[in-house]
Amino acid sequence: MTAVYIHFPFCVQRCQYCDFITYANVSHFIPTYLDALKKEMRLVLPGAKSADTVYFGGGTPSLLKPEQVSDLLQTMNGLIGINSDAEITLEANPGTLTPEVLRGWRKIGVNRLSLGIQSFLDSDLQVLGRIHSAEQANQSIKAAQESGFSNISLDFIFGLPGQTLQNWQQNLDEALTKSIQHLSLYSLIIEPGTPFERDVAAGQLELPDDDLVADMFELAMDFLPKNGFQQYEISSWALGAENESRHNKVYWKNADYFGLGAGAHGKVGDHRVQNVPTIPDYISRIEQAPDEKAIFSPALAEKTFVDEKTSMQESMLLGLRMTREGISENEFRNCHKVEMREVFQAEIGRILQAGLGQWQLQADGEHLVLTHRGIMLGNQAFQEFV
Numbered sequence: 169m170t171a172v173y174i175h176f177p178f179c180v181q182r183c184q185y186c187d188f189i190t191y192a193n194v195s196h197f198i199p200t201y202l203d204a205l206k207k208e209m210r211l212v213l214p215g216a217k218s219a220d221t222v223y224f225g226g227g228t229p230s231l232l233k234p235e236q237v238s239d240l241l242q243t244m245n246g247l248i249g250i251n252s253d254a255e256i257t258l259e260a261n262p263g264t265l266t267p268e269v270l271r272g273w274r275k276i277g278v279n280r281l282s283l284g285i286q287s288f289l290d291s292d293l294q295v296l297g298r299i300h301s302a303e304q305a306n307q308s309i310k311a312a313q314e315s316g317f318s319n320i321s322l323d324f325i326f327g328l329p330g331q332t333l334q335n336w337q338q339n340l341d342e343a344l345t346k347s348i349q350h351l352s353l354y355s356l357i358i359e360p361g362t363p364f365e366r367d368v369a370a371g372q373l374e375l376p377d378d379d380l381v382a383d384m385f386e387l388a389m390d391f392l393p394k395n396g397f398q399q400y401e402i403s404s405w406a407l408g409a410e411n412e413s414r415h416n417k418v419y420w421k422n423a424d425y426f427g428l429g430a431g432a433h434g435k436v437g438d439h440r441v442q443n444v445p446t447i448p449d450y451i452s453r454i455e456q457a458p459d460e461k462a463i464f465s466p467a468l469a470e471k472t473f474v475d476e477k478t479s480m481q482e483s484m485l486l487g488l489r490m491t492r493e494g495i496s497e498n499e500f501r502n503c504h505k506v507e508m509r510e511v512f513q514a515e516i517g518r519i520l521q522a523g524l525g526q527w528q529l530q531a532d533g534e535h536l537v538l539t540h541r542g543i544m545l546g547n548q549a550f551q552e553f554v
């Protein structure tokens with residue numbers, strides 16, 4: 169099974185809270201960037217199994233025309249094949265969509281859409297610096313469904329400046345009227361170097377206190393399951409296990425994946441890797457590389473060896489994020505050739521003692537999963553494996 173992440177670091181404008189690797193006003197680089205992506209595929213993909221998940225993330229990959237997405241998918245298909253039932257996700261900004269483009273993506277095989285709604289309130293969207301309105305968000309969901317998308321995820325941010333519990337409930341209520349299949353809910357993080365950080369420091373932006381943010385998270389945890397959405401990861405809810413993100417589960421299961429494009433992360437065997445972050449650097453590194461198979465991308469900026477102990481810690485840290493599955497004892501043994509209970513006896517003991525986790529018998533044996541308290545206080549449990 170192969171998972172491929174393709175980073176598209178182009179945005180119309182930068183949102184006020186964003187610290188992702190993405191750039192505005194550089195769309196003139198797009199054609200050469202796409203050529204570089206295809207060459208990176210030709211260099212690193214051959215020899216891999218056929219793709220089971222492909223994820224176009226950003227940035228704003230919805231700036232790509234269907235023929236551009238198709239060109240990338242065809243290149244990948246020619247190199248390693250893409251399984252007929254592969255999950256192919258594209259992240260989309262509601263401010264960039266038209267019915268024609270949506271129909272085009274669906275036609276060429278994109279079968280999962282992750283829409284960055286963030287809020288259904290225009291006042292929130294303006295504070296965040298989003299390019300879309302609530303009306304555009306509504307229209308884009310409708311247009312996506314009319315174009316044949318039946319696996320749609322909506323992203324929201326909570327803990328926004330001025331946000332109340334009632335506002336947050338309104339967002340969730342409205343989301344549930346949309347007949348969508350997946351929700352990703354993230355609490356606002358004030359990242360260093362963003363305009364939000366500056367405004368908070370200057371006292372121009374007032375954030376809800378930690379208790380209120382925790383109440384918002386708990387509200388979602390209580391409310392969504394009553395409406396059919398099961399939480400399967402700290403920030404992710406799906407309408408049935410079949411709508412859980414297959415691609416993201418590759419990350420949480422600590423499995424290998426290819427990361428293509430500027431700034432993209434990947435996991436290649438014993439190494440975690442990241443490409444150079446700037447678009448011109450990425451393009452020139454790839455353009456200048458000899459046309460021969462490489463294990464690591466010529467655009468590599470960082471390569472970190474992950475020793476076995478660290479890899480086991482990562483399996484615990486990432487696996488605990490999966491609130492439904494947790495970490496399977498059998499999978500851990502198959503992957504690391506040792507017993508989870510032996511390696512982390514003390515750590516697991518403290519997690520159980522503090523009521524943060526529990527053993528649960530699932531179809532393939534025992535799993536360590538977070539309790540409700542453990543989900544609310546996730547960092548306390550994760551700290552055991554840092």
Ligand code: SF4
Nearest residue numbers: 179182183186226227
């Ligand atoms: S659209 Fe997404 S990637 Fe682009 S600036 Fe906004 S938050 Fe960042």
